[in-house]
Amino acid sequence: MSRVRSGERSVVLITGASSGIGLEFARQMAPTAKALVLVARRIERLESLKEELVRAHRELTVHVCGCDLTDREATRRMLSSIEHATGGIDVLVNNAGFGDLGVFDRADWDKTERMITLNVTALTYLTHRLLPSMVSRGRGGILNLSSGFGLSFMPGFATYIGTKHYVTGFTESLRLDLAGTGVTVTQVCPGPVRTEFNDTLGNFTGVEPPSFVQISAEECARAALRGFERGRALVIPGLFIRVMMVLNALSPRWLKRLLYAPIARRLRRVQVQQAKT
Numbered sequence: 356m357s358r359v360r361s362g363e364r365s366v367v368l369i370t371g372a373s374s375g376i377g378l379e380f381a382r383q384m385a386p387t388a389k390a391l392v393l394v395a396r397r398i399e400r401l402e403s404l405k406e407e408l409v410r411a412h413r414e415l416t417v418h419v420c421g422c423d424l425t426d427r428e429a430t431r432r433m434l435s436s437i438e439h440a441t442g443g444i445d446v447l448v449n450n451a452g453f454g455d456l457g458v459f460d461r462a463d464w465d466k467t468e469r470m471i472t473l474n475v476t477a478l479t480y481l482t483h484r485l486l487p488s489m490v491s492r493g494r495g496g497i498l499n500l501s502s503g504f505g506l507s508f509m510p511g512f513a514t515y516i517g518t519k520h521y522v523t524g525f526t527e528s529l530r531l532d533l534a535g536t537g538v539t540v541t542q543v544c545p546g547p548v549r550t551e552f553n554d555t556l557g558n559f560t561g562v563e564p565p566s567f568v569q570i571s572a573e574e575c576a577r578a579a580l581r582g583f584e585r586g587r588a589l590v591i592p593g594l595f596i597r598v599m600m601v602l603n604a605l606s607p608r609w610l611k612r613l614l615y616a617p618i619a620r621r622l623r624r625v626q627v628q629q630a631k632t
Contacts, residue, residue, distance in 0.1 A: 366441045368392040370424060370481070371451030373400035375550030376500065379576035380448050381408065390416040392437050392444065395451070396423050424451055424477035425469055434484050444485045446496040449478045449522075453555045454515035458623050461630070467514050474518035479525065486538070493537040498583050499526045503546045503596050507603045508611070510619035519544075530588055539586050543579040546596030548572055559629045560622070568595050 367388050371377035373395035381391055385408045393401045398421030405417040418440060422433040438444065452474045455466055482497055489495025504512060505519035526542035533540055547564040550572050570593040582590030591597045603611075 364389045365445035366390045366392065366443065367446040367448065368394065368437070368444045368481075368485070369448040369450060370394045370477075372404065373397045375552060376545075376548060376572045376575050376579075377448070377450040378404060379572045380450060380580070383573075383576050383580055384446075385412050385415055388415060390418065390441055392418045392420060392441065394420045394422050394424070394433065396421060424481075425472040427476075427480065430477065430480065431484075434481070438488075443488050443492075445489065445494070446498065447481060447485050448498045448500075449481060450498075450500045451477065452500065452518070454512065454552065456511050456556050456558050456560070457626050458511065458619070459513040461626055462514065470514055471518060474515070475521050478522065482529070486533075489538045490533070490536050495537070496539040496583065497526075497529070497541070498579065499540075499542045500579075501526065501542045501544045503544050503591065503600060505542075505544050506600055508615075510615050511622050527588065539583065541579075541583045541587055541590060543575070543582070543590045543592065544600070545570065545575050545579075545592045546599065548575050548592075560625055568593075570596075 365388055367384055367390070369377055369380050369384075369391065372381050372393035374397075377395070381393055381404060385391060391408065393404060395401055398419060401419035401421065405419050408415060408417050418437060420433050420437060422429055424430050453470060455462060455470060478499065482499075486495075486497065489497075499522055501522040502515075502519040504516045505523035508516055523542060523544070526540060530540040547569040548571070549569050575592045578592035579590050591600055
């Protein structure tokens with residue numbers, strides 16, 4: 356087991372670190388990391404988190420980077436600056452991302468394009484930029500936050516689910532590409548997590564996932580890092596979602612389409628009605 360997997364005495368870059376699962380990744384990796392690089396758009400939240408972490412872990416170095424990862428040039432400059440400051444990234448946690456709810460033909464294109472850019476392009480670019488130095492050193496790790504939707508499908512999330520299927524396929528194939536290099540690649544596919552994700556989702560239905568299917572950001576991050584430490588290819592945090600993913604894998608696609616069709620029709624009716632009010 357490579358110690359770099361857990362971030363021990365490593366330089367770790369975490370995207371989307373200002374809240375939710377990303378913030379919990381930072382808190383849980385701080386005790387063993389050499390340095391944390393916290394990346395998000397909301398710099399004031401990152402500064403507050405930095406103060407918390409440095410106060411609790413005196414030997415930890417924390418860099419905060421206010422960066423919009425949908426801006427390629429800004430991302431390039433951020434990476435160049437932080438690689439120079441740290442000497443290189445050992446572990447990359449691709450956590451940043453957001454979703455959208457609604458039938459695809461009524462989706463806002465600008466939001467859709469930003470989602471694809473952040474969930475897919477930024478994740479891939481960061482990996483492509485930072486991975487070669489890990490391979491050359493013979494150690495390192497990539498931890499990608501996908502979703503239970505990366506293993507399934509349902510109405511109302513066409514683009515988001517498409518981006519997470521990309522992350523799933525990309526991560527699985529990347530892991531094979533890196534066999535024998537000393538670099539660990541793990542993907543995390545959680546179900547509903549209690550974070551600010553729902554605030555940006557645009558949930559117009561008024562329906563929330565039942566509390567018993569949701570897990571906390573702390574629990575999700577803990578399960579993800581435990582699986583990463585063990586070098587697992589796939590981590591599905593939470594017992595309920597693990598059971599659901601097993602049932603999903605066993606269910607034929609035609610049956611899922613049949614079951615989801617009435618949900619899709621109702622979703623469209625609600626969305627159209629909401630647009631009129």
